[in-house]
Amino acid sequence: MSGGASGSSEKTVKPCDELSFLDLRRAMESTSRCPICVLIEEIEERYFRNLLYENVNDPSVRENIRKSLGFCPYHAYRFSEFIKRSPEINGLGASIIYLDMLNSHINDLFKDPGELWSRCILCGHVRDFEEIYVYVFVKCIDQVMKIYENSHSILCHKHLLMITSSLDETRRNELTKIHRDKLRKLVELTESFIRKYDYKSREPITDEESNAWRNIIYVLKGSLSSQMSSIHRYMRTTDLDKRRRKSLFKR
Numbered sequence: 548m549s550g551g552a553s554g555s556s557e558k559t560v561k562p563c564d565e566l567s568f569l570d571l572r573r574a575m576e577s578t579s580r581c582p583i584c585v586l587i588e589e590i591e592e593r594y595f596r597n598l599l600y601e602n603v604n605d606p607s608v609r610e611n612i613r614k615s616l617g618f619c620p621y622h623a624y625r626f627s628e629f630i631k632r633s634p635e636i637n638g639l640g641a642s643i644i645y646l647d648m649l650n651s652h653i654n655d656l657f658k659d660p661g662e663l664w665s666r667c668i669l670c671g672h673v674r675d676f677e678e679i680y681v682y683v684f685v686k687c688i689d690q691v692m693k694i695y696e697n698s699h700s701i702l703c704h705k706h707l708l709m710i711t712s713s714l715d716e717t718r719r720n721e722l723t724k725i726h727r728d729k730l731r732k733l734v735e736l737t738e739s740f741i742r743k744y745d746y747k748s749r750e751p752i753t754d755e756e757s758n759a760w761r762n763i764i765y766v767l768k769g770s771l772s773s774q775m776s777s778i779h780r781y782m783r784t785t786d787l788d789k790r791r792r793k794s795l796f797k798r
């Protein structure tokens with residue numbers, strides 16, 4: 548882990564040589580959400596962009612997508628939303644891909660949707676990057692913690708647990724304290740927002756206050772993208788469930 552020394556992390560913060568550290572720093576400095584969730588969403592968008600610009604006709608890429616018949620439901624809708632939000636992208640690439648998926652479906656109508664979902668290539672891709680970012684957060688903890696403390700970003704519940712479970716006790720306590728202070732700030736902002744409404748105060752409501760409830764949701768639930776990668780893992784590993792699902796679809 549961080550070879551960073553036994554004493555106070557205030558004085559001897561080693562520079563982190565991990566490339567992904569720069570991504571983490573950028574995410575922490577530019578968002579009020581969980582930096583790992585934000586980076587995961589970026590990974591998804593990059594995947595869609597590369598797919599549509601360069602890989603629509605690549606047989607191996609297409610084969611990977613075909614395994615899940617066009618991603619899990621979440622990523623299929625993310626894909627559709629991504630195209631809708633990107634004026635420079637038309638529906639041609641998506642038409643080529645999903646025409647292929649539809650033809651596969653016509654040839655095999657009774658595939659178990661749950662099993663298809665569990666094979667979503669993008670869920671696996673997201674999970675791999677999630678593990679890298681958590682690893683770098685932990686490996687570069689002294690440096691990351693300083694940036695985290697001075698930023699508006701707040702780790703979500705899931706990623707806080709993933710990170711703290713790999714930290715030594717001292718750093719776990721340190722990170723927990725910083726994190727708890729951030730949560731208390733969120734409580735204050737939300738209470739302030741409510742108070743200003745209740746008392747018809749003339750005090751202006753700040754953007755931070757009006758967005759606080761949204762940030763609470765992000766903190767407690769993280770981004771859907773990261774939750775999906777967990778569901779994916781769960782679905783891959785619960786054989787019992789698989790058997791049950793199979794029996795539902797077999798008549």
Ligand SMILES: [Zn+2]
Pocket residue numbers: 581582583584585702703704705706769770773
């Ligand atoms: Zn997160």
Ligand SMILES: [Zn+2]
Pocket residue numbers: 618619620621622667668669670671775
């Ligand atoms: Zn997926």
